[in-house]
Amino acid sequence: MSVATKSEKIQRLAELTATKETGTGASLWREAFRRLKRSKMAIIGAIIISLFVVLAIVGPYIAPHAATAQAWRGEVFPNRGEFVGPRGENWFGLDHLGRDMFSRMLIGARQTLLVGIIATMIGLVTGFLIGGISGAAATLGGDAGKRIDSVIMRFIDMLLAMPSLLLAVSIAAIMGQSLTTVMIAVGVVQIPVFARLLRGSMLAQGGADYVLAAKSLGVRKRRIVVSQIIPNSLSPVIVQATLSLATAIIEAAALSYLGLGNPDPAIPEWGVMLTQAQRFFDNAPLMALYPAVGIIITALGFTLFGEAMREALDPKLRG
């Protein structure tokens, strides 16, 4: 056989071989991101979220009126049930004190987003630390570690056993009425959720073969936790964090609704606005509708995105 035909043969074969090897070096994170980009749910969620974020950033600057401007005070008489609905100058109408609802919604977006993010961060960071310690102790700490884990988890169970709203209300009651209180209260309620989630995930990963392999390589325990177990336990926590943003906003609204939110009229927040609107619901239902719809759409955005992430991060759906 001549050399020419041999190389020809090999070339022809190479042309036809359906190479399955991607060879791209795409990590699981990158693959998940690619799947996320293909998901309609994720895109809708992302659009809603980015609109909300943009609103939160530029809202206070583009608002046509100041949050406290009571320019139309003389036109609104809550006692008599006289309110002003949407009109050319005030797109969303006026509230009970004669303030422009549209401006207050724009300015309030920032507070609402901040409450959601900070509350979730409080829950996430604290929960992550507690869950991480507990999970690391349980998987690699031997008998002593199991005992530590056991103690931590019983404490978390106690937190979890308390009705979340009650817990939040008592925290708020201790700390007084402010936006910070609301954030902390909502955040603390999230702690056990994140802690348990991370610990459970770590426990499941702790039994995986690659952890055993790392042990057999002689890798130090701390490094096994940091570079092997935790990166593989993150997915559910990330998903939960996104979904938590939605619940945090709603829960913050609920606390504000109970009158625990920031009373400062210069810093409107959708939850507080909803509370105030409640008193005039009979005469001015629209006043409640704007913040309510705002909260719902935002929460929906985070939920959609979170669910899409859950699907994208699921290794079973790879391909």
Next chain:
Amino acid sequence: MSLLTVDELTVTFGGRGRKESRAVDGVSFEVDQGQVVGLVGESGCGKSVTSLALMGLLPDKGVTVGGRAEFDGTDLFTMNPSARRDLRGSKMAMIFQDPLSSLNPVVPIGVQVTEILERHRGMKGEAARKEAAHLLDRVGIPDPTRRLKEYPHQLSGGMRQRALIAMAVACAPSLLIADEPTTALDVTIQAQILELLKELVDQEGTALLMITHDLGVVAGICDQVNVLYAGKAVESAGRRELFAHPTHPYTHGLLGSIPRLDAPRGESLKPIRGSINDRVAWADGCAFAPRCDRYEMGCLTGTPQLAEPRAAGHQVRCVNPVLDDAKAEEVPA
């Protein structure tokens, strides 16, 4: 006439925006009454999908089944769904690879067996229970009356597989499809189950379609063997013929790469290079070409057809088959 005739069966997954993949790409074979026919191949060769297609157990969505499968004179793919359900479990039964996940974990074995008897044989109450105990006894489960009350997790792997076989043979099916029935079991238990299946076939005249990756199992039990590769049968012959004269380079290579318990030591294995991922689409040529030592230009001019280059009834899909017996002898035979 054959009990089961499968003609150019194709199964395609995908659609709905996803890339289509053809798991089974034109497989034809026949199973006669009382015959044991083997479908052999490695993962991704389409053997399990073939069995699921025959049983009608593939999901409706995203799967296209083509070709024809005639069982006992009726076309399985065109018959109405309820008639097919009746057929399944009565005249055609299946044994799965993983006995634990094929049994309902929250229902006692007895109920699962009597259910079949009630549905397909119209038995009731005490009669059904007696028959169920008899069936368990038949497959060698000790103390069958007590076992009937137990749950799947209380039985060992071997016992579970026996229970599954008892359920499969409950209605004296004329065709039994066994999908890797012993892969999940230890060798000594595997030997028990294989002997049991052999005995059932001998005594009841049941036809058995044996799906496995283990050529050793095939050598012991199958009358007729079909070797599948990438969704197509590449070689089909009686078992003695096949093992004595493996003619397709893939079969030949497989036999050369299996360590044999009875082979002289020190003889090194001759692996097939590459993996199933290195392949040519059947439409362009032989899917095995990239891994084949006998590959030549002719392999890439369209789908190779089944031919009988060696003996009548020994079909081989290869343009450059291993006909040289001296070469075949290299394989410990």
Next chain:
Amino acid sequence: MSLLELDGVKVHFPIKKGVLFDRTVGHVYAVDGVSLKVEAGETYGLVGESGCGKTTLGRSVLRLVDITEGSVVLDGTDLAKLPNEEMRRFRRRLQMVFQDPLGSLNPRQNIESILSEGMVAHGIGKNQEERREKIKAILERVGLPSNALARYPHEFSGGQRQRIGIARALVLEPDVIICDEPVSALDVSIQAQVVNLLEELQEELGLTYLVIAHDLAVVRHISDVIGVMYLGSLVEEAPSDTLYAEPKHPYTKALMSAVPVPDPEVEDRRERILLTGDLPSPANPPTGCRFHTRCPWAQAEKCATERPELKDVGGGHRVACHYTAEIASGELAPTRPTGIEAVTETEDALVKPAEGEAEVPAALLPADSTTKPDAPAVKEKVPAAAETPGDPAADAVAKDQDAATPEASGKGPAGTD
């Protein structure tokens, strides 16, 4: 002196119960007194069925499970007594290749990072450049493309992943590699590639292997000496050819006769010794000889009461059976059927005639009735290692992915491995 010596190794996993305070209610005798020697440059094959403790034994050598009793001596150092940190450093000399090539690779690390992990832990290589060079050389040696470095485990085929696993062990230049079912999760055509690779590496680098597998044919092919395990202890040990030519222990005989051979001529001629019943629970092992509940040659007295020691019968052939000579000479006739009756007749019927003969100790009853039906429930709290994770059951899943319905695996079944 041998490179690796195990003496009386026992690994007992406590079975714990209780809500707040765990109480030990029993033990799983996963490994119950195993002594063996592995010579430098040789391959010791450990074979047995799932639940026999072979995987646990392999892990105990690396101290991935706690050794309850006994010593593991590598090159003069007793690993069982080493403090944790010293043991960690010692692991460089003892490496492991795992059964599940995908599961044993961290899915979120690329190949370079996976292979560097061990080198970093043991301070091999001054910097990443140096390590990378070494990794490249090893990857080439195990037959992986050099562009593999930046890729992730899921981008490789099963055989390639196992090569990565082997490379990971090799970069540390170990003395002994423990291969736990190195090929059982791979397709048949790929198995031979990996077996050949292991053999070539041994020849080139003078490696010592402890190969753990359930596939007797693979073990016989690769090993110089084979040990057969049953329910936590060795029942027979012999040079590979001797064991195949004249298996002496009844269990080995049965095991050997059960291995299917891809040759109809052999299959048709062979006489199978079929065993009755199943493996007893290692949490509740039979008294005396562990195998007497299933042994076709079990005798009424000694077998049930006295545990046989491994005795040398000449030529490095060690057997743990009271009646080795009598069975070999044919003096003893089987007391249980070994043919098809062993499968189809229910065992009660089989035992009854024996009961009539003499008073039969309860131990002679088939395994099934001596193992309590609640045994699996008790097992639940046992550490995963005791279960010899996914011996054949997991293989089965891994081996034949197309068995899973395409919906469940979320991908087309053809070639998506």
